[in-house]
Each structure stands twice: as C-alpha cells, then as structure tokens.
Amino acid sequence: MSSHWLRRCIVTPLCLLAACTTLGTIQPGKSTQAEVRLHMGMPSDIRFQPNGDEVWEYAKGPYGRQTYVVTFRKDGVVQAAQQVLTDETVAQIQPGVSAKPQVRALLGKPTDVEFLPSGEVWDYNIEEVPKQPYILVVRFNKDGIVRDVGKVREATDGDLLRPAEMGK
Numbered sequence: 001m002s003s004h005w006l007r008r009c010i011v012t013p014l015c016l017l018a019a020c021t022t023l024g025t026i027q028p029g030k031s032t033q034a035e036v037r038l039h040m041g042m043p044s045d046i047r048f049q050p051n052g053d054e055v056w057e058y059a060k061g062p063y064g065r066q067t068y069v070v071t072f073r074k075d076g077v078v079q080a081a082q083q084v085l086t087d088e089t090v091a092q093i094q095p096g097v098s099a100k101p102q103v104r105a106l107l108g109k110p111t112d113v114e115f116l117p118s119g120e121v122w123d124y125n126i127e128e129v130p131k132q133p134y135i136l137v138v139r140f141n142k143d144g145i146v147r148d149v150g151k152v153r154e155a156t157d158g159d160l161l162r163p164a165e166m167g168k
Helices: 003-020 033-040 100-107
Strands: 045-048 054-060 066-072 078-083 112-116 119-128 132-140 146-153
Touching: 033 054, 033 066, 100 119, 100 132
Parallel strands: none
Antiparallel strands: 045 054, 054 066, 066 078, 112 119, 119 132, 132 146
C-alpha cells in the first residue's frame, strides 16, 4: 500500500472529524445556516430566543465535554458562535439569582438531570486544560433558582475518588 493511499485513509477522516468538532471557519456576520450545517452537521438541539433569534447547540467530544452554541439572526446569518462550557461562562451563574432558563441559555442542555425533593440538579461534563475531566454540578431550589454551583473531579484511568478529594 502506498504512503499516499495510507495518508488519505487515515488523515482525511481525522481532518473531517476535527472539522466537525470545532467552530473552524464559522464567521459571525458572514456564515449562513447552510454553511454551519455543512461544517458542523446536525445540531444536538435547536431553540429560539424571545427576540426570534435561532440558537443551535452542538454537544461534542466524549460525553459532550464541549458544547458549541451558534446563534443566528432572523436572516439566517451567524450572529455569534462560541464554546460555552468554560470557566468564564460558569462564572456568570449567580447562586440566589440565576434561574433555570438563564443557566440553560448559558451552558446548553445538561448531560444529566436529577429530580430531588429539594429541587433539580443539573450535571455538565466539562474538560479543563490540560484535559482534566470534571462534572459541573448546578443545584436549584424548588423555585428553579440556583442554590449553588460546584465542580467534582471525575475519576480517570481507574482512579477512585476518596471523599476528601471530591469538590477539588
């Protein structure tokens, strides 16, 4: 087998995979819905903002550790495109103030939702640099207002978390 053929069989699928998991060439003010769909594929969720803007959400990576949100103006052109599972976005959540719709708009759809007598708990799988996976936990009271926000480091490579390490 020639090295050219081997390169095409291995490198091309990797490049296609990379193109589907980053914002790449998407440009606010220029890219259209058709271009985003061609580049990113089908969104994992579509919703509409009260002003009529359309929001496409792409949960990517293993277990959705990256979530890209692309907002379109009414004319179908990209208004904004960003990775939302970041420390900067999480910092915008205010316990005692932020409500479920605000958290949903900031972080996208949660990976898991638990319904408890004290209120809902939303989990998001997130990955910090350098590749440290953790679970972001957002707890709501019965009225749907954020009670608290915290991180729990995920066990990796068979490691078990001891209770004293949780929340670090």
